[in-house]
Amino acid sequence: MNARERFLAVLDKRLPDRVPTFEIIIHPKVIEALCPGGTYADFVEAMDIEGVITGTPSSLYSKTVVDAERHLVRDEWGVLRQTGVEVVPFPMGGPIATMDDVLAYKAPDPFAPGRLQQLEDLLRRFQGQRAVGVHLHDSFNYPTYLMGMDKLLMALYLDPDLVRAVVEISVAHSLSMIERATSMGADFILFGDDYASSAGPLMRPEQFEEFFLPGLATVVQAAKSRGARVIKHSCGRITALLDMIVGTGVDALHPLDQAAGMDMAAVKAKYGVGGAGRIAVCGGINCGETLSDWTPEQVQEEVRRRLAELAPGGGYILCSSNSIHSTVRPENYKAMIDALHQWGRY
Numbered sequence: 001m002n003a004r005e006r007f008l009a010v011l012d013k014r015l016p017d018r019v020p021t022f023e024i025i026i027h028p029k030v031i032e033a034l035c036p037g038g039t040y041a042d043f044v045e046a047m048d049i050e051g052v053i054t055g056t057p058s059s060l061y062s063k064t065v066v067d068a069e070r071h072l073v074r075d076e077w078g079v080l081r082q083t084g085v086e087v088v089p090f091p092m093g094g095p096i097a098t099m100d101d102v103l104a105y106k107a108p109d110p111f112a113p114g115r116l117q118q119l120e121d122l123l124r125r126f127q128g129q130r131a132v133g134v135h136l137h138d139s140f141n142y143p144t145y146l147m148g149m150d151k152l153l154m155a156l157y158l159d160p161d162l163v164r165a166v167v168e169i170s171v172a173h174s175l176s177m178i179e180r181a182t183s184m185g186a187d188f189i190l191f192g193d194d195y196a197s198s199a200g201p202l203m204r205p206e207q208f209e210e211f212f213l214p215g216l217a218t219v220v221q222a223a224k225s226r227g228a229r230v231i232k233h234s235c236g237r238i239t240a241l242l243d244m245i246v247g248t249g250v251d252a253l254h255p256l257d258q259a260a261g262m263d264m265a266a267v268k269a270k271y272g273v274g275g276a277g278r279i280a281v282c283g284g285i286n287c288g289e290t291l292s293d294w295t296p297e298q299v300q301e302e303v304r305r306r307l308a309e310l311a312p313g314g315g316y317i318l319c320s321s322n323s324i325h326s327t328v329r330p331e332n333y334k335a336m337i338d339a340l341h342q343w344g345r346y
Contacts, residue, residue, distance in 0.1 A: 019344035022051025025323035033330035110176035139215025142170035196236025255283030273315035296335035303339035
């Protein structure tokens with residue numbers, strides 16, 4: 001199997017020759033340390049990573065500096081963001097507070113020149129060799145950016161029609177992005193909306209089902225109808241939402257973080273190989289303590305332990321519990337990859 005075949009085999013519920021890997025973000029500091037002077041694409045080849053993906057959705061839209069001293073920018077969505085040491089700028093406030101704002105609002109053009117230049121570049125280099133994906137949003141994160149998280153969650157109770165209208169804007173934009181990405185040849189789409197904290201979902205499960213699940217189901221089916229596989233990312237403890245999320249037809253769940261109270265082995269047993277057989281699971285290695293603080297030898301033993309627990313029967317993609325962020329030790333990331341290549345064969 002080549003790298004693409006290996007990655008897609010897992011998403012298609014087939015047994016690969018070895019466990020593959022990918023990451024939704026790899027911090028430039030880690031790339032530079034392990035592949036001096038190299039790009040993300042160079043790093044992917046050097047580390048033999050099976051799944052490659054565009055930057056997070058925020059990276060697909062231009063930004064205008066609002067206050068250089070405070071590191072504030074405004075993106076094409078009209079969302080104020082603060083840049084910092086991590087790759088993704090933090091949302092500070094959005095342009096929508098009322099239905100009048102919705103009526104006057106225009107989302108960014110999904111077909112603007114250069115909108116998916118990252119995807120085009122990855123396909124030019126890796127198409128047919130590695131699985132090439134695009135990172136998009138589904139039905140929750142854009143509304144949180146456009147309104148602000150606190151205002152959106154209050155509006156679930158106070159102004160549900162406003163929530164529905166903002167979700168509609170978001171889903172319509174994502175459907176166009178899916179159309180464009182799949183027509184270009186993307187192998188998979190990762191929907192990166194976070195529904196939960198470590199304490200549980202950010203809204204009642206009934207509210208998720210009413211307001212956000214229909215949009216998620218719509219974009220998942222749009223992607224799959226155009227031949228793309230779907231990975232659903234959500235941080236936090238999403239146990240109460242799993243039946244609904246899996247029911248949309250996603251091919252894999254990411255990252256099922258143990259530090260947030262998720263039991264990946266239990267999720268795989270219920271929904272994956274040996275269970276309902278409907279999804280693959282991605283994750284397993286804590287990007288906090290394990291990859292940031294442990295020794296490379298300890299990381300390798302953890303990889304070996306997690307492979308023994310999660311790899312049997314297939315349906316597993318090993319990666320970090322979120323992303324390779326700025327505090328991850330480069331030597332620990334390399335130890336993870338080396339251990340995967342040593343012990344991850346079937």
